[in-house]
Amino acid sequence: MRQDRKRDIIPRPMGSLGTRLAELEKRCQDLGLPVTIQRRTILEVLLSRDDHPTADDVAADLASRVDGISRATVYRTLETLVANGLLLRVCHHGAAARYDIRTDRHHHLVCDACGGMTDFEESGLNELSLPNFARAGFCVRDFSVHVRGLCKKCVRDPSTKPRNEKE
Numbered sequence: 001m002r003q004d005r006k007r008d009i010i011p012r013p014m015g016s017l018g019t020r021l022a023e024l025e026k027r028c029q030d031l032g033l034p035v036t037i038q039r040r041t042i043l044e045v046l047l048s049r050d051d052h053p054t055a056d057d058v059a060a061d062l063a064s065r066v067d068g069i070s071r072a073t074v075y076r077t078l079e080t081l082v083a084n085g086l087l088l089r090v091c092h093h094g095a096a097a098r099y100d101i102r103t104d105r106h107h108h109l110v111c112d113a114c115g116g117m118t119d120f121e122e123s124g125l126n127e128l129s130l131p132n133f134a135r136a137g138f139c140v141r142d143f144s145v146h147v148r149g150l151c152k153k154c155v156r157d158p159s160t161k162p163r164n165e166k167e
């Protein structure tokens with residue numbers, strides 16, 4: 001019996017891009033999602049960046065690798081991956097949806113100035129016990145914490161203003 005769904009062993013995304021791509025392709029096949037050239041290239045783009053790209057970022061990156069993938073196809077493919085649990089859609093206020101190929105529980109540092117998003121892990125947060133939302137009719141599937149602030153680059157830049165700060 002395979003136990004690769006075990007939640008308390010967090011797979012670290014340390015494998016090479018090739019290994020991780022092979023794993024994702026296997027998961028697609030197991031889910032009955034054909035691994036088309038387009039889907040494969042989109043997975044490659046997602047694995048090659050850790051900046052939580054928007055759909056437009058992915059489309060721009062793809063345009064430099066293959067011809068003729070429409071933006072609509074990119075959106076559709078990303079949403080198919082999300083619907084199948086292979087990709088997370090992470091959002092923060094007032095911004096376009098960003099996509100995260102890491103689907104294990106982790107948290108994000110979000111820069112208020114440049115919108116940059118960095119992964120971080122903290123076992124204490126992973127073990128947080130949540131209130132009983134079921135009483136409010138809300139079924140919790142997962143949670144993650146977004147810590148807002150200024151990234152290393154922006155905090156050093158004197159012209160930086162957090163986006164939501166009044167002039």
Ligand SMILES: [Zn+2]
Nearest residue numbers: 111114151154
């Ligand atoms: Zn920043």
Ligand SMILES: [Zn+2]
Nearest residue numbers: 100102106119
């Ligand atoms: Zn992330």
